[in-house]
Amino acid sequence: MRQQSPTNMRAGLFLRTCAVALAGTVALAACSKKEAAAPAPRPVVAVAVHADGEALQAASLPGEVQARYSTPLSFRVAGKIIERRVRLGDVVKSGEVVALLDPADAQKNATSTQAQLDAAQHNLVYAQQQLGRDKAQAKENLIAPAQLEQTTNAYAAALAQRDQAQQQAALAKNQLQYTTLVAGHAGFITAEQADTGQNVTAGQAVYNLAWSGDTDVLCDVPESALTAFAVGQNASVTLAALPGRKFNARVRELSPAADPQSRTWRARLTLIDAGPDVRLGMTADVTPALPLAAAAAAHGVFTLPVTALFHDSRQPAVWVVRAADNTLELRRVTVIRYNERTIVVSQGLKDGESVVLQGVHTVSAGEKVRAIAPLHPEDFAS
Structure with a gap:
């Protein structure tokens, strides 16, 4: 057997040591990668939601009691207010005088136009008499035909001037009457917008009059409830000022377009059995006879704490934990x-899905989580 030299033995020992070290490094690196690839799921507060039929039945929309017709009362001529005869909250009758303007200028104008009418009437009488004389003389050939034509033209001009003066006098008379502000309908004074001694222009509001008669309830309807608020649908109305009472109402009008800011439709409902104790401006809760939406009736509704609400762009959204x-x-x-x-x-x-209730602004889509129950369930009770 051939004996190895000391140099070869040292080289082989070095190679074996390096191989062992390299294998250990690779093993450690593999373990490190395996640990980094599997982080622990993040805990989030979430609970399974279930359909709430009672919430669907009790859902209502806020509203306000208003008169069906409400119009401003204003003078049809400019002037200075010298008297106001009604105040805020007063009941007025149709044809009742509610305010007066200083009539001095209008009276002078009416007197002037009446004088012009008298003069025009006198000229017309004179022209008519002259025309009669000229016609009689023309039959006897005592005047030329041209003179008769001039007399006829003078009479026509006098007649037109008389008619014009009549219209001017009637206009001045109307303007004098317009210095008296009269309520065109019976109702309630809901606003005072001008004071005694104030100079107002034609058409400037002095009062606001809510007409007596039909009473409406106004409410803003979200898109999901449009089906229940179609024109002609029935609804029930409760008033905070009259607890324990329920009023019947019918949808009379629904806006054809949504408000660009709130994305809701304005609905007007007529109270069928409103009495004198129903006052304008009362707050109301409107509950339609049909469910608030066909989709809600088909799939149920869910009651969530407000802390679960998030937004996707401008639309409301919630975080759902995929099972x-x-x-x-x-x-x-x-x-x-x-x-x-x-x-x-x-x-x-959907019924049974888990929804995140807390910390919705600290999570992100696709994040792996572990659902845990809330520490204090009463804080999230509906």
Whole structure:
């Protein structure tokens, strides 16, 4: 057997040492990569949501009691207010005088136009008499035909001047009457917009008059509730000032377009059995006879705490924990009601899905999480 030299032995020992070290380094690197690739799921406060039928039945929209017709009262001529005969909250009758302007200028104008009318009437009488004399003389051939034509033209001009003066006198008389402000309908004075001694222009509002008669309730309807607020649909109305009473109403008018800011439609409902105790400006809760939305009736509604609400662009959304892989998904939802501590969702969720209730601004889509129950469940109770 051939004996190895000391030099060869040292070289082989060095190579074996390097191989062992390299294998250890590779093993450590593999372990490090394996540990970094599997971080622990992040804990989030989430609970499974279930359909809430009571929320659908109790859902209502806020509204306000208003008169069906409300118009400003204003003078049709300019002038200085010398007297106001009614005040805020007064009941007025149709044809009742509510304010007066200084009539001095209007009276002088009426007197002037009446004088012009008298003069025009006198000229017309003279022209008519002259025309009669000229016609009689023309039959006897005592005047030329041209003179008769001039007399006829003079009479026509006098007649036109008389008619013009009549119209001017009637206009001046009307303007004198316009210095008296009269209520065109019975109703209530809901606003005072000018004071005694103030100079006002024609058409400037002095009072606002809410007509007596039909009473409306105005409310803003979200898109999810449009089906229930179609024209002719019935609804029930409760008033905060009259607890324990419920009024019947019918949708009379629905705006054809949504408000560009609130994205809601203005609805007007007529109170069918409103009495004298129903006052203008009262706050109301409007509950349609049909469910708030067909989709809500089909899929149910969910009551969530307001802390779960997030936004996707400008649309309301919530974070849903997907059951398949425990990752987060931002889901757009339709909110049909905002309460003090909760929201009512009609579309976007399914029964049994887990929704994040807390820290919605600190998570991101696709993040792997671990759902945990809230520490104090009463804080998130609906």
